[in-house]
Amino acid sequence: MTATGPLVVLVGPMGSGKSTVGGLLAERLGVPYRDTDADIVAATGREISDLFVDEGEPYFRELERRAVADAVAGHTGVLALGGGAVLDEGTRALLAGLPVAYLSMDVEEAVRRVGLGAARPLLAVNPRRQWRELMDARRHLYTEVARVVVATDDRTPEEVAQAVLDALELKDV
Secondary structure (H helix, E strand, C coil), rough: CCCCCCCEEEEECCCHHHHHHHHHHHHHHCCEEHHHHHHHHHHCCCCHHHHHHCHHHHHHHHHHHHHHHHHHHHCCCEEEEECCCCHHHHHHHHHCCCEEEEECHHHHHHHHHHHHHCHHHCCCHHHHHHHHHHHHHHHHHHHHHEEEEEEEECCCHHHHHHHHHHHHCCCCC
């Protein structure tokens, strides 16, 4: 484990439980929790879906790249990244050597969790097909940056948090 930077970084697709599991991990480890999507919303005063629609994906990805770089440099607790953060090569380089856990799930679990009517701009039309296409493009990137992969299918957030702790060999307080 590195001496500086986040204690745990969570990556994975939307709906995989990064925010919920991240909060549980932070509580159990006695450290702060941070979410780069929340950082972007706080900095811009706008929801992620509005940024996508009004400004476009490239604009959002640049905000995301900067938010991740700031968080990796300045946060020592549990950090959750947005689902597409790993698309940026610079972000992947920043994650090298960090304790990254990829929270994975299958498409049926994703549909159950994310739902068909949620405000997810990348899943606006045919969510199952679009989720599969997103995962085809991103799965190898999640795996590339991850030290451990933790399946979330049919598990409670508490079970996933424990699996992350066990896989990264971290002890809760």
